Amino acid sequence: MATAVRLSNQRAARLRAQFDELAETFTAGADPVDFVHRYQDADDQEVAALFASALAFGRVASFTPVLDRIFDLSDQVGGPAAWVDRCTHTADPGLDPVFYRWVRGDDLARFAATIGRFRARHGSVRAWLDKKVHPQQPELVQLLGLLIDEFRELSAPEPDETFATLSRGYKHLLPHPSSGSACKRWCMLARWMSRTDSPDVGLWPIQPESLIIPLDTHIHRIARMVGLTRRNDGSWRTATEVTANLRRIDPDDPVRFDFVLAHLGIDGRCKGRRIAAICSECSLAPVCNTGRSG
Ligand code: SF4
Structure with missing residues (x-):
């Protein structure tokens, strides 16, 4: 069974900076x-x-x-x-x-x-x-x-x-x-x-602090790529682990980045694998284990 992830303060601050950058440049489909x-x-x-x-x-x-x-x-x-x-x-x-x-x-x-x-x-x-x-x-x-x-x-x-x-x-x-x-x-x-x-x-x-991340395939994949969970199953338990780590990023509003993160996948901007032309433009590249691995 995958060991639960608990973000360090330093990692949480790093993710928050990149999520903020993504949100600032974001337009949803x-x-x-x-x-x-x-x-x-x-x-x-x-x-x-x-x-x-x-x-x-x-x-x-x-x-x-x-x-x-x-x-x-x-x-x-x-x-x-x-x-x-x-x-x-x-x-x-x-x-x-x-x-x-x-x-x-x-x-x-x-x-x-x-x-x-x-x-x-x-x-x-x-x-x-x-x-x-x-x-x-x-x-x-x-x-x-x-x-x-x-x-x-x-x-x-x-x-x-x-x-x-x-x-x-x-x-x-x-x-x-x-x-x-x-x-x-x-x-x-x-x-x-x-x-x-x-x-x-x-x-x-x-x-808002008590909300749980809506764990669809896009959020689950991105959560794994940026290290919010190692779990493979799309279960309530995985959603609560991802949310617990998002709470370390923003304790008052852990699901505040749900919309922008989900739309990376929904709108086809993230393919879930490294594509140099896409990942080089992605705000999450500095914190994404997939996007920087090529
Ligand atoms: S860096 Fe690439 S793989 Fe990682 S989230 Fe961005 S587009 Fe997806």
Whole structure:
């Protein structure tokens, strides 16, 4: 088993300088958080974020057209919040032909209805969190676990249903941290909704210092290349090790560089191997074990 990495103060300062340099020169390509900014109303932003993060797996160019179709449907009835409220009692037939990989139209309809039922019971995720984080905020793993439990329960309202009996496509939308999953999409949702710096919207009362890095393949690869972890598995444990080291770089806001680091991979600027013409221009080259090894 790989030994856990613990950054020295000197190494943390070095990484912070290079991450800052990367952030200063950074312009991002398309990102699922763009769908949150399609709306101004806080309830619409929250529902848009729940949907956009849930389908944010695979290539951005592949799921973006699917999200466009979903939000076009919602906009026909007043926006995402009004749409999911309506979907609790009347499924939108416009979803029938929509699918993304193994998530089918009826999975999307169930997810819309579940969010609507959550809103009917609690008002919003923001309101639910307000009750959970006071007087003392639990760790994110506990908070996400409770939130997913609530969503799972609301997903199966019929007496003969349980979450376990639902389709693979639907269950993929609601991973649970207790399974060991890194829950990348839900950690990303927590980042979008809790941090206040662009592109995040800062609507949820989760302290940025308690966020966990959304560990996708890009972040995992870069984390290994710059020495934030040696672990090979994309698990919750790896996400917490990477986050612990990011916390040594910025204790108050450990996931602040997530967006720029992820986009190095998402936008194809880092190929995960040394390419002299690319690496010589990369701000991370002085701290990247791969980029300087040729
Ligand atoms: S130096 Fe090269 S391999 Fe390392 S992060 Fe930059 S582009 Fe990727």
